[in-house]
Amino acid sequence: MKKLLAAAAGAALMVAAAAGSASAADKLKACWVYVGPHNDGGYSEGHDKGRQLVDKELGDKVETSYVESVPEGPDAERVIERLARSGCKIIFTTSFGFMDQTIKVAAKYPDVKFEHATGFKTADNVTTYNARFYQGRYIIGQIAAKMSKTGTAGYIVSVPIPEVIMGINTFMLGAQSINPDFKVKIVWVNSWFDPGKEGDAAKALFDQGADIIVQHTDSPAPLQIAEERGLHGFGQAHDMSSFAPKAQLTAIEDNWGPYYVERVKAVLDGTWKSQQSWEGLKEKMLIMAPYLNMPDDVAAMAKDTEAKITADPLLPFRGKVLKQDGSDAGPIDDGVLLGMNWYVKGIDDKFPQ
Amino acid sequence: MEGLEGPLLTIITASTPLLLAALGELVTERSGVLNLGVEGMMAVGAVCGFAAANLTGMPMLGVLAAILGGMVIAFLFGLLTLGLVTNQVASGLALTLFGLGLSALIGDAFVGVPGPGMPKLYIPGLSDIPLVGRIFFAQDFMTYLAWALVIAVWYFIFRTRGGLVLRAVGDNHVSAHALGYKVIRVRFLAVLFGGACAGLAGGYLSLVYTPQWTPNMTAGRGWIALALVVFAAWLPGRLVVGALLFGAVSYLALYLQGIGVGIPSQFLSMLPYLTTIVVLVVISRNRTLLRINTPACLGQSFVPDR
The missing domain is CATH 3.40.50.2300 (Response regulator)
Incomplete structure (x- = not known):
């Protein structure tokens, strides 16, 4: 009985996975890495609201996902790499402590665009962004x-x-x-x-x-x-x-939404370039x-x-x-x-x- | 003396959740069960308390819900470790992870919502005494409850027959079983009491201390409570010393920074842990005392031979 149940569950999972990838195939995948829970009522939630705006404005062409509560440091590399391998075309790593890990993974996946918040290291496929x-x-x-x-x-x-x-x-x-x-x-x-x-x-x-x-x-x-x-x-x-x-x-x-929409659009249009964005009251990032x-x-x-x-x-x-x-x-x-x-x-x- | 009032009030409120959680764990461990899931039970208590208080607008119902929430998680732990005889350490760790996750899930709708808050209880007459009055007789009701519980637990463990049975089960479950005591039942009750206290401690955080819910708001206090129990040599009186000391040094570390003493803040952040451990280790250096009070069967599973 147990085996039967396990088999049934496995089959269900496979069907679900297949369905997921079918709908995802024609959409651009944009992914986020948060340092806290997506609903922490603070910093990470601010980024998640930005992600939701991307969903709202570009939902027909873009599929978003996120990994939350990722500790800063070596562990983040594994998470970022997994996202890169799973087909994310643009990855936003939203905390200062993800900096070196982002640069490391970015070197291995030149076709994926990376955006690191509040850091100072860039590469051909790594942009930094921050608010003033x-x-x-x-x-x-x-x-x-x-x-x-x-x-x-x-x-x-x-x-x-x-x-x-x-x-x-x-x-x-x-x-x-x-x-x-x-x-x-x-x-x-x-x-x-x-x-x-x-x-x-x-x-x-x-x-x-x-x-x-x-x-x-x-x-x-x-x-x-x-x-x-x-x-x-x-x-x-x-x-x-x-x-x-x-x-x-x-x-x-914090008001990350407009920036996220702009950057994901740039990937869609093929106009994405590495840069160091530092926006403030003028651009309404804060x-x-x-x-x-x-x-x-x-x-x-x-x-x-x-x-x-x-x-x-x-x-x-x-x-x-x-x-x-x-x-x-x-x-x-x-x-x-x-x-x-x-x-x-x-x-x-x-x-x- | 006026200037002392604020700090003393803060220290007492800061140590109350630690005291509550540690007291529950003390009873659990006295029965021979090591439940490392205090942090998880606290988190669930915090979210249940906050949710209930918020939905009904009645903080007292929140307190009740916090206790029940902690007990439900503890019940699960009891089923696993006492019923199915799983490893207590592994189950406890799993319980913490489970509790933190579950609380985040339940609390999803309550993030960023202000809580109703708990009114302070002023004992008429007594609360007007200068200094002492405000500190001892104008706290929220859960602080009084915590202190009453300390006395009740001490009395129960050392002055009642029930306490004797509890200690016997924790010290030697085989003998206790041979004498006809229901080891599993006693342990289950102790585990539930631990859950109720941890839940109450969590409720204190989300209802009184900082009336809000956010995931991981327990921020490691469950682990500190666990450590306090060991360093207090399973004695309620020393637990009070430990909890107050921890609260006082935590406050002092922040206070000193505000004055600007120029000690690195990382060192000051470490100070509460360091001081509490050192002081409790020093006062518990008495080997005989430790041998008498450490539950000999702590962490060992028991299967009654039927």
Whole structure:
């Protein structure tokens, strides 16, 4: 009986597989690799929404699939390679830690296009793409400086990579443009996602006199704590106002969809080329959530800055930027930003080594 | 003293889920069953609690659902290891993976939905005492429950006949069986109690600690609870020390960073684990104490000869 069942199940699987490949044969396969669950309510979900937009707009010509919760590091190579072998024509690897693995697999599959998010290594068939998140950080820095009564913000961060450092620096530059004496207290939680720890970090920072919380981690826990204490904060990657309707001032939202549609289309048209895309408010790869819970003049200021950055992506760095020790950082361009490994003047914290 | 209130409140709430989960596992292990699935049971408890509270709008129903969710997963573990005599370590590990996956599946619709939250319970009069009042008498009700459970479990294990039977089964199942005690039944009950506590701990995370559901939100707390049980030498009192210590050092690690002491954050992140292990190992150095309290049949399967 057991054997019979197994045989029946096997046959059913084969039929299903055959049916799957038949319908897939004439469609372009686009695949995604996520570092978290597709519905993590944060970073990976942002990418998955982008994938869904591809489904919606190009569904008749493209078939999408994804692998979720792939750990960064050696294990990712196996996953990426499996996707490449299974007929994916374009593969988006959506986390910084997939960089070397993407490059490695790409060398073995020259006919497959690879797109790696937030990294800096490219090849003939590997493109990098990222959003200019720092633009949003500048705006929230200004809002924080206007809204804070204690003149101190708490900043919860994950791991010291240039992307994160850039965010802290731009936030501070924004705050200093309003209040030159603004202070920021930084706590590293060494994790992108741990609601409990992020919440505890927020409590520790509030206990020390911060009254605005900024996060570069993915869960809405810090905002919930702000809501509980009647203080304020900013959403990360998503509009998190449903978790903290009174606390969220705005959020820096990821918006990968239009980019994904454009790139998959390029593969369909045969116009895909390797490039380094770094898009921001102008291209709407990042958008600001509604400015809430703040006086009208602060909201007006934020909108004004948003419009200015849309016109000039490097606006936050147009003035003279000093490093923590007071030395001149010199002119700042994309290259300097992407390799940023120093704090700007005014941040008291020791730079993590 | 005013400044101490916030930190102390945070430490107590941070240690409550660990305490709850570890307490359940302690009872399970005292019966001789090693259930490594705490993390999985916690995750299922968290999602069941959140889902029930969200659908009904009643946090208390959420608490009940969390307990039941943990127990259902524990029941599965009991069926496998006690009924079908599978390997406990392997089954426990599988249970964790299964629980994490299942919870993500159940919780699919609840990601990004804010939870109803649990009101704090102010004990009239007592909660107005400065400092002590806010810390001891103005917690959410699950924190009180956790502390009451510690006392109840200690009393049960060391002061009742039932506790004696539980320990006998865990120490020597053959003798216990020969004396006529129903080894499998006792163990099954202990496993279910462990599941209920782990589920409750999960519910604490999704209902009180950070009222939200996200996959993997337990973030390894089940494993810490497991380790606490061993390092506390299966004694409820030491469990409290361990859980509070872990909570306190975790908070301190974050707090020190905020002040800006310049100690690498990776080292501070490691500190809670390090301190807890060192302290519990040191206080458990007494060999006799360990020999008396370690369940001798821990992890061993038992098949009654009929």
